[in-house]
Amino acid sequence: MSSGFLKDGTLRNSIGFGSSISIAPKLSISAKYSYAEIKGRLESGGSDYNFIANHQQFRVSFQYSLSKHIRVYAGPTFNFLATNYRLLEPTRPSGMLFAHTPFMGQSGNSHGQPTQFAANAVYSQDYRKMESWIGFEAGLAYSIKFFTRP
Numbered sequence: 001m002s003s004g005f006l007k008d009g010t011l012r013n014s015i016g017f018g019s020s021i022s023i024a025p026k027l028s029i030s031a032k033y034s035y036a037e038i039k040g041r042l043e044s045g046g047s048d049y050n051f052i053a054n055h056q057q058f059r060v061s062f063q064y065s066l067s068k069h070i071r072v073y074a075g076p077t078f079n080f081l082a083t084n085y086r087l088l089e090p091t092r093p094s095g096m097l098f099a100h101t102p103f104m105g106q107s108g109n110s111h112g113q114p115t116q117f118a119a120n121a122v123y124s125q126d127y128r129k130m131e132s133w134i135g136f137e138a139g140l141a142y143s144i145k146f147f148t149r150p
Helices: none
Strands: 002-005 011-022 027-044 047-065 070-090 096-104 110-118 122-142
Touching: 011 047, 047 122
Parallel strands: none
Antiparallel strands: 002 011, 011 027, 027 047, 047 070, 070 122, 096 110
């Protein structure tokens, strides 16, 4: 499990699994998969969007142990992000709109008769955006062992 904050302050939690395989006395390769779901609200161009983003990541890294507790690692990351957006906005300005319809009076002349339309109708527009990219990560890790096995 891991947690972090996005640029806008939204909390991102993820869960995943991985394994490391030793390929030489101080060298190993690790593979990790993680999945995260992010929910939020976005305002763009005067419209409000609710969104759910599903981020999947696969990492492969080579690790080299410099000492018992310190290692360096580097490798590519493969990412896939699917975001579902839901847009809610009024179809017309709030209140009532009027249109004139012809009305035949007793004298046979046409007169404009106001007709009301409900303007608070709301529609929902859903769409999905999918993205993928390849990244790279490198770092220095320090491991602490709190308990030793007998």
